[in-house]
Amino acid sequence: MVGKKLTKQEELLLQDFSRNVTTKSSALFYGNALIVSAIPLWLFWRIHQMDPYQSALVWAAMTIVSTYLVAFAYRNTKFILKHKVAQRREEAVNREVMKSLGDDKKMSRKEKDERALWKKNEVADYEATTFAIFYNNAFYLVLAIILSFYILKTTTPTINYILTISATSGILALFSTGSQ
Amino acid sequence: MDTTKMCKFIIVVSLALCTVVLAVAGETCQNPSVASQVYSTHEASVVVNTALVAEFTLKCSNGVKNLALYAEINGQFVPVTKNEDGTHYQVSWVGEHKQAPRGVYPVRVFDSDGYQQIKKAQRNEESSGAIKALFTLSIDHSGPYRGPWLQSEFIAATTAIIVWYCAYTAKSKLQS
Numbered sequence: 008m009v010g011k012k013l014t015k016q017e018e019l020l021l022q023d024f025s026r027n028v029t030t031k032s033s034a035l036f037y038g039n040a041l042i043v044s045a046i047p048l049w050l051f052w053r054i055h056q057m058d059p060y061q062s063a064l065v066w067a068a069m070t071i072v073s074t075y076l077v078a079f080a081y082r083n084t085k086f087i088l089k090h091k092v093a094q095r096r097e098e099a100v101n102r103e104v105m106k107s108l109g110d111d112k113k114m115s116r117k118e119k120d121e122r123a124l125w126k127k128n129e130v131a132d133y134e135a136t137t138f139a140i141f142y143n144n145a146f147y148l149v150l151a152i153i154l155s156f157y158i159l160k161t162t163t164p165t166i167n168y169i170l171t172i173s174a175t176s177g178i179l180a181l182f183s184t185g186s187q
Numbered sequence: 188m189d190t191t192k193m194c195k196f197i198i199v200v201s202l203a204l205c206t207v208v209l210a211v212a213g214e215t216c217q218n219p220s221v222a223s224q225v226y227s228t229h230e231a232s233v234v235v236n237t238a239l240v241a242e243f244t245l246k247c248s249n250g251v252k253n254l255a256l257y258a259e260i261n262g263q264f265v266p267v268t269k270n271e272d273g274t275h276y277q278v279s280w281v282g283e284h285k286q287a288p289r290g291v292y293p294v295r296v297f298d299s300d301g302y303q304q305i306k307k308a309q310r311n312e313e314s315s316g317a318i319k320a321l322f323t324l325s326i327d328h329s330g331p332y333r334g335p336w337l338q339s340e341f342i343a344a345t346t347a348i349i350v351w352y353c354a355y356t357a358k359s360k361l362q363s
Contacts, residue, residue, distance in 0.1 A: 070343050091361050142358050145351040156340040 032136055036081040037074065039140050044073035047151050047172060055155070055164040065165060069172045077147060078177035083183035084139035085132075092138075093131035094159040100127045144180055190287050216254060216298060217249035219322050227287075231331035237287040239326050240279040256321070257302040259295040264305065267296065289330030295320035327330060 048066055051057045059066075104123040108114060114122075154171040162170070223243035228234055239260060247254075253273030257266055260280045267278045278294060280287075297305065298321050305315045 088358070088361060095361070138358070138361070142354045143342065145347070145354045149344075149347040149351045152340065152344045 009125050011187055032132070033078075035136065036078045036140070039144070040074045040077035040081065041070070043077055043144050043147055044070045044176070046148070047155070047168070050151075051157065051164060055167060056068070057164045057168065062165065062168070065169065069169060073172050073176040076180040077143060080143050080176075080183035081136075081139050081177040083180075084143055085135045087183075088138055088187075089131050089135040093127055096130050096134070100130055107141045136147075143183070146182075147175055147179055151179060195305070196275055215300065216245065216251050216260055216321060217250070218248035220246040220248075221322050221324070223324050225324065225326045227328040228284075228331050229325055231284050232334040234331070236281050237277060237284050237328075237331060238281045239287060239292055239328060240277065241324050241326055242275065242277045243277055243324060254297050257297045257299075257305075259297070259315075259320075260326075264302075284331055287328060290328060292326040292328060294324040294326060296324065318331075 048070070051062075051066075052059055101123050104126050105119065108119050108122060111119075151171055154174055155167055159167045159170055221243050223241055225242075226238070226240040228239075231237075241258075241260075243319040245254070245256075253269070255266075256269075256276060257264060259277040260278060261282070263280060265278060265280065267276045269276045278296070297318070301318060301321060304318045308315045308318065
């Protein structure tokens with residue numbers, strides 16, 4: 008058993024049920040998480056009148072923490088959504104793949120099924136990735152605005168920033184660990 | 188001799204009367220020429236009260252300066268302040284915003300005689316509207332700015348909640 012090479016189907020299944028993401032997805036997640044975590048900096052600079060030079064260290068530290076937690080939320084949300092998306096798109100993808108490969112007599116049935124499975128995985132992966140980013144970004148911004156402008160508006164700007172970013176990214180990460 | 192004395196007496200009395208008339212006439216501004224600047228409060232989100240201010244210079248054809256003036260502004264009679272040489276005058280009124288809505292406010296300026304007539308009319312509980320003012324200025328008050336109807340953070344929060352709700356609904360449909 009040790010050293011046995013996995014078939015393409017087994018590899019796809021492992022990939023499907025694994026929480027690990029590809030390097031490309033990981034770069035996409037961390038890049039988006041960094042941008043979203045940096046957006047509140049403009050609010051706190053221009054609206055709450057924080058001084059950029061004095062607050063640089065706090066901003067850098069909280070942005071790094073927030074980036075990690077938001078990327079964590081992206082990964083979890085994507086994993087939960089991927090299977091649901093795959094179930095919804097399975098029929099349409101199969102139809103499309105069979106239509107494009109239907110006339111190819113050289114390809115066996117098994118190869119066509121593998122191609123359809125791979126395509127389904129790719130479509131589900133892409134749609135789940137983009138939707139996870141969209142949903143978590145919307146949730147992040149709602150929480151950041153409500154916390155900073157309504158709940159924490161009587162606190163000093165530095166405390167407001169630290170509590171807002173930590174609570175927002177923490178809640179996002181927490182909610183993403185749910186099973187649904 | 189008696190006739191000469193009588194003529195001298197008449198001349199002295201006439202001169203005395205003329206002096207009195209001229210002295211009295213010298214206290215009143217004849218044909219006033221006014222150059223004015225007005226100011227009213229334009230902002231109510233931070234400022235608590237509305238101020239109406241009128242500054243003016245007054246030139247009289249008979250050369251009278253340094254007059255004691257009084258003004259009726261927004262229903263109140265107030266003394267008009269002046270600078271040291273009596274060439275520049277200023278009158279102001281301060282009150283709550285609701286007491287000074289948008290509109291044109293006439294400022295009737297009176298000299299001492301006019302003010303005495305007003306005081307007499309007030310004692311007799313008569314209207315002072317018929318008393319002629321020395322001149323009248325106008326302050327055009329456009330009304331203060333009270334801030335936007337909706338705060339920007341409310342609009343931002345509402346928009347963000349709507350977008351999140353759409354995303355949440357789509358996610359729920361996907362997971363159903």
